[in-house]
Amino acid sequence: MSAGDRPGGLPGDSAPGGEAIEIIGLRKAFGANEVLRGIDFHVRAGEVVCVIGPSGSGKSTLLRCVNLLEEPTAGTVRVSGTEVTDPDVDIDAVRRRIGMVFQSFNLFPHLTALGNVAIAQRKVLRRDRAEAERIARENLERVGLADKVDAYPAQLSGGQQQRVAIARALAMGPEVMLFDEPTSALDPELVGDVLGVMRTLAEAGMTMLVVTHEMSFAREVADRVVFMDGGVVVEEGPASRVITDPQHERTRSFLARVLDPAAARVGEGEASDRFRSSDPGA
Amino acid sequence: MTVGTAKAAPAGMSRRRRRQVSLWIQYGIFAVAVVAIALLADWPTLRLNFANWDAARQLFPDIVTVGLRNTAVYTAVGFGIGLVLGLVVALMRLSSVPPYRWFATVYIEVFRGLPLLLIFIFVSVGVPLAFPGKNVPGGAVGQTGVALGVAAAAYMAETIRSGIEAVPRGQLEAARSLGMSYGGAMRSIILPQAFRIIIPPLTNQLVLLCKDSSLVLFLGVTLEQRELTKFGRDLAGQLGNTTPIIVAGICYLIITIPLSLLSRRLEERQRRGQR
Ligand SMILES: Nc1ncnc2c1ncn2[C@@H]1O[C@H](COP(=O)(O)OP(=O)(O)OP(=O)(O)O)[C@@H](O)[C@H]1O
Ligand SMILES: [Mg+2]
Numbered sequence: 001m002s003a004g005d006r007p008g009g010l011p012g013d014s015a016p017g018g019e020a021i022e023i024i025g026l027r028k029a030f031g032a033n034e035v036l037r038g039i040d041f042h043v044r045a046g047e048v049v050c051v052i053g054p055s056g057s058g059k060s061t062l063l064r065c066v067n068l069l070e071e072p073t074a075g076t077v078r079v080s081g082t083e084v085t086d087p088d089v090d091i092d093a094v095r096r097r098i099g100m101v102f103q104s105f106n107l108f109p110h111l112t113a114l115g116n117v118a119i120a121q122r123k124v125l126r127r128d129r130a131e132a133e134r135i136a137r138e139n140l141e142r143v144g145l146a147d148k149v150d151a152y153p154a155q156l157s158g159g160q161q162q163r164v165a166i167a168r169a170l171a172m173g174p175e176v177m178l179f180d181e182p183t184s185a186l187d188p189e190l191v192g193d194v195l196g197v198m199r200t201l202a203e204a205g206m207t208m209l210v211v212t213h214e215m216s217f218a219r220e221v222a223d224r225v226v227f228m229d230g231g232v233v234v235e236e237g238p239a240s241r242v243i244t245d246p247q248h249e250r251t252r253s254f255l256a257r258v259l260d261p262a263a264a265r266v267g268e269g270e271a272s273d274r275f276r277s278s279d280p281g282a
Numbered sequence: 283m284t285v286g287t288a289k290a291a292p293a294g295m296s297r298r299r300r301r302q303v304s305l306w307i308q309y310g311i312f313a314v315a316v317v318a319i320a321l322l323a324d325w326p327t328l329r330l331n332f333a334n335w336d337a338a339r340q341l342f343p344d345i346v347t348v349g350l351r352n353t354a355v356y357t358a359v360g361f362g363i364g365l366v367l368g369l370v371v372a373l374m375r376l377s378s379v380p381p382y383r384w385f386a387t388v389y390i391e392v393f394r395g396l397p398l399l400l401i402f403i404f405v406s407v408g409v410p411l412a413f414p415g416k417n418v419p420g421g422a423v424g425q426t427g428v429a430l431g432v433a434a435a436a437y438m439a440e441t442i443r444s445g446i447e448a449v450p451r452g453q454l455e456a457a458r459s460l461g462m463s464y465g466g467a468m469r470s471i472i473l474p475q476a477f478r479i480i481i482p483p484l485t486n487q488l489v490l491l492c493k494d495s496s497l498v499l500f501l502g503v504t505l506e507q508r509e510l511t512k513f514g515r516d517l518a519g520q521l522g523n524t525t526p527i528i529v530a531g532i533c534y535l536i537i538t539i540p541l542s543l544l545s546r547r548l549e550e551r552q553r554r555g556q557r
Pocket of ligand 1 (some may be wrong): 034056
């Protein structure tokens, strides 16, 4: 069970069909602002679940409650049967089994790609340098960056940085992977590489909980889609049904906004302009 | 009417002409001052007092092997103690335990508010008075190191704290989400970045400490423990000549000017965002 037994980071060793993530009555308030108002859903081992919803609906907060970057106000979260929300749980041991990929990559800028992927293996899993670096190379290869092992994050494009971040999480041999809008900070032409890596990962059987605005990815890769609005799950079900035949008015109007080609193009233009001006080297 | 006067302006000079005249006047004053000093100064006496080669020759090699060496040792020990203590105080300042934060705040305010000389006197005179027979360990090196370090820690704590706070929040979150403990994330991820950010101000602190180590003068040190300032002062007295003080000053500049330049270069490089 321990991540150390699976040095290659092979995904999804929990019994297929067992519950990988269970979220029961989850609530989270920041002061008086109740962001999550009772969330219930499960992710089975090997399943890919996409969470969609408007900005501010609490998607990031939900993800961050799963690995306790935010402490829930109420409710229960279990990951592979371990109750994360139990006050006595060894949170570092739990987080080791949950990979997380952030919108802003959060690579360690003082380390090379190899160092980024190796450091937690060495400090947390106590692997020796040679082994950690061997596994780091394997995982960088897996995300298509075998030739970038010695590059520093500042020398990589956004898409390459995000793939290093994925390799960094995979090298710990996680049982589930959380993605928080992994492509939202990327230039449009770099999105495909990252989604490609995630698709391969999904095909290999990794359990994934993905917050995303990429509807085509959700439709093609996700087993289920969860639509959140105002801190509650409005609608969930098979990807094809939620996206192509939503049952609720709120889901319909959200999808209309996201899928409307004209609106989408305007949004894209803004995003990539913002990206270029803040990081001309990418 | 107004247009006409502005165009004619027979009384005034053009702006360019006025600037030229002003420049010439300034050069003129400077030249007169230089000539006056050259003519009026008693060069032989000055040379005898300030740049006396015989006196200077007698300073070597001790001013380097004893004076400069001890200055470097006191500075290094003070910097080391200051850095470790400063790191501890900075982490306390950022702690989620309120009493730690209070202690750190009080420490920083107190030691930034006291004259360094008073701290030196406290360490050398106050401690033996308060605890008869006891002394700060390590002799002159220990006492100077503690006095300098305790004071420098207050400044360094603030510097280190600002460095830690300058590291984006996402770094700690990324490290923690990989299963690192808070301490482990600090050690491997946050502090290496924080220290990179604060190398320029820390280099500056080193310059200040180098100069402040001269306060050892008041500790009553043995001949072997003298650093540059005390060495220069003693020899000036013995030889009845100012040259040793000048030479000691030059020795300080040999350390401090390269450090200052280095610190400025590092700062410049960081501003340009290179690695
Ligand atoms: N640390 C925090 N402190 C206070 N309020 C917060 C904090 N984090 C999030 N919030 C608030 O919680 C609400 C939901 O935020 P969250 O980031 O979960 O939304 P989101 O669905 O991920 O939105 P987006 O699509 O823009 O990323 C927002 O109103 C936000 O202001
Ligand atoms: Mg979000």
